[in-house]
Amino acid sequence: MRSSTLILAAFGPLVLAAPTPSFITNLLAAESGITTAITTTLKSAVTDAQTLAAALAKLGVNPSTDASKHGSVWSQDNLVVAAVKLSLKRFAHSIPWSKQDSAKYIDWKTYKANGVNLGAWLEQEKNYDYAWWNKYSPTTFDEWNFCKELGPKCGPVLEARYASFITTADIDKMAKQNINTLRIPTTYAAWVKVPGSELYSGNQQNYLRQIALYAIKRYNMHVIIGLHSLPGGVNFLPIGEAFGHNAWFFNSTNLDYSFKAIDSIISFIQTSGVPQGFTIAPINEASDNFAGFATADGLTANGTNWVNTYINGVLSRIARTNKKIPLMLQDSFLGERFWSPFYAAGTNMVIDSHIYFFAASGIYAQYVSPAICGQAQYTAGDAKFPVFIGEWSLQTLYNNTLAGRKTIYDTQVYAYSKYTSGSAFWNYNMLNNTDAVDGDGITSDYWSWSLLVDQGVVTPMVNSSYC
Structure with missing residues (x-):
C-alpha cells in the first residue's frame, strides 16, 4: 500500500496496528485535516x-463496573512466535464443513464455519471500490460525509449499490466453493x-432479506448480521460511524438507539421464517x-465496562425473544481470554477475533504460514467460549507473491477450522483497487475473495496447507 512519509512518521505505531487497508485511508483523512472539526451524532447530558x-x-440495564476482573490480554501485535525451520512440505486436508440442519440452531462449539x-455492501468503505466512490x-x-455531500442524491446512489454489489449469483459462486457462512456488516442506519x-x-433490510434467505434456504448457509457502526461512533474510524467519532461511549442516548437497532435486528430474524439461520454480532x-x-x-x-453494559443489555433482549x-x-483485539471472566459458562456466545498479517511487524510472506499455525492454536483461548476468526486476508507486510497465496489461504482456512x-x-469484493503491495501484484489480489476464486487460489478443497 502507498502512504506518505508524513503519515508514517506521524502515525507509525498505528500503521503497525492497522486491522484493514482502509486504515491508510483514515490516516490520509487525518493528514488532510478533516478531523479538525469532529462532530458527533448525539450528545447526552x-x-x-x-x-x-x-x-x-431507565433503559433497563445495570452499568458494569468490574473491568478489572478481565482475563489475560491477547494481542496479535504482542505474540512471540518461536523460531521454525521452513519446510517445503505441504499437507492435503479434507475438512468436513458443517452443514446447518435447516430446522436446528447451530452450536458454535461444534460448528465449523467456512465463511x-x-x-x-450495506456499509460503504472507500477503498473497496475507488472508481465508484x-x-x-x-x-x-x-x-x-459521502452522504452529507450528496444530500438527497445519496439515497438513490446507495439503493443502486445495494441492488448490484451483491446478488444471488454471488451466493451461487460461494456455494460452489463450499462456503457455509456469511458475515454481513451493516450500519445502524x-x-x-x-x-x-x-x-x-x-x-437495506429488504436487500439483506433477499440475499440472506436465498443463502439459508437454498444452501443452508448460516448468516451473521453485524452492526459495524453504532450511534455516535464506536472506534473513531469510518466503519464505526465516521472518522473521528467516538460519542457512543458513556452516552446513554446513543446506547438507547443502539438497543433500538438490536430490537430491530431481533425482529428481522424472528419474522424471517428461519431464525435458526442467524447469529447477531452487535459491535465491531x-x-x-x-x-x-x-x-x-x-x-x-x-x-470495557461500557461494552459489557451494552452486551449484557443485548443478551437480555435476545433472551426475552429467542x-x-x-x-x-467482537473481541476488540483483546482475545477470548480477556472477555471470558465477564460471562457465565453456558452463555450463548461466540467470540470473534480478527487476524491480519499485512501490518504485523517483521512478517514476510515466506515465513507467515508457521506463524498462522501457532497463532491459531493460541487464539482459541481458555475454551470457555468458542472462537470464530471473523476477518482475515492474504497480504503480508513484506515479499508478497502471487504464487504463494494459495498456501497462505489454505493454511489459514485449515488452521482456523482445526483450532x-x-x-x-x-472481503468478498474489492474492486478497482490498484494500490501497490510489497512484492507482487496489487491490493485486490490479496483482499478480493471473488477475484481469488477466478484466479484459482480459492478451491473447494484445502490441498496445500502448511499445518
Whole structure:
C-alpha cells in the first residue's frame, strides 16, 4: 500500500496496528485535516457516574463496573512466535464443513464455519471500490460525509449499490466453493433512524432479506448480521460511524438507539421464517483510545465496562425473544481470554477475533504460514467460549507473491477450522483497487475473495496447507 512519509512518521505505531487497508485511508483523512472539526451524532447530558447509572436504569440495564476482573490480554501485535525451520512440505486436508440442519440452531462449539464477509455492501468503505466512490464524492473518506455531500442524491446512489454489489449469483459462486457462512456488516442506519445522523436509512433490510434467505434456504448457509457502526461512533474510524467519532461511549442516548437497532435486528430474524439461520454480532472493533487501536490499549477500563453494559443489555433482549439466537462478541483485539471472566459458562456466545498479517511487524510472506499455525492454536483461548476468526486476508507486510497465496489461504482456512470454530475471509469484493503491495501484484489480489476464486487460489478443497 502507498502512504506518505508524513503519515508514517506521524502515525507509525498505528500503521503497525492497522486491522484493514482502509486504515491508510483514515490516516490520509487525518493528514488532510478533516478531523479538525469532529462532530458527533448525539450528545447526552450525562456527565457523572451517578447520573449515568440513573439514565441506564431507565433503559433497563445495570452499568458494569468490574473491568478489572478481565482475563489475560491477547494481542496479535504482542505474540512471540518461536523460531521454525521452513519446510517445503505441504499437507492435503479434507475438512468436513458443517452443514446447518435447516430446522436446528447451530452450536458454535461444534460448528465449523467456512465463511466470507460481504463488506462494503450495506456499509460503504472507500477503498473497496475507488472508481465508484470517486464518481460521486472523491474528496470524502467515510460514508457519513459521502452522504452529507450528496444530500438527497445519496439515497438513490446507495439503493443502486445495494441492488448490484451483491446478488444471488454471488451466493451461487460461494456455494460452489463450499462456503457455509456469511458475515454481513451493516450500519445502524439499516435498523434505526437516529436524529442528526448523516447515514442513510433506506431499504437495506429488504436487500439483506433477499440475499440472506436465498443463502439459508437454498444452501443452508448460516448468516451473521453485524452492526459495524453504532450511534455516535464506536472506534473513531469510518466503519464505526465516521472518522473521528467516538460519542457512543458513556452516552446513554446513543446506547438507547443502539438497543433500538438490536430490537430491530431481533425482529428481522424472528419474522424471517428461519431464525435458526442467524447469529447477531452487535459491535465491531470497539475502541475508546484511538492511540491504542487494535492493540491491548485500545479499550480503557471504562470502555470495557461500557461494552459489557451494552452486551449484557443485548443478551437480555435476545433472551426475552429467542434465547437460541447466538450472540457474537467482537473481541476488540483483546482475545477470548480477556472477555471470558465477564460471562457465565453456558452463555450463548461466540467470540470473534480478527487476524491480519499485512501490518504485523517483521512478517514476510515466506515465513507467515508457521506463524498462522501457532497463532491459531493460541487464539482459541481458555475454551470457555468458542472462537470464530471473523476477518482475515492474504497480504503480508513484506515479499508478497502471487504464487504463494494459495498456501497462505489454505493454511489459514485449515488452521482456523482445526483450532477454532472456523473463519470468514475479508472481503468478498474489492474492486478497482490498484494500490501497490510489497512484492507482487496489487491490493485486490490479496483482499478480493471473488477475484481469488477466478484466479484459482480459492478451491473447494484445502490441498496445500502448511499445518
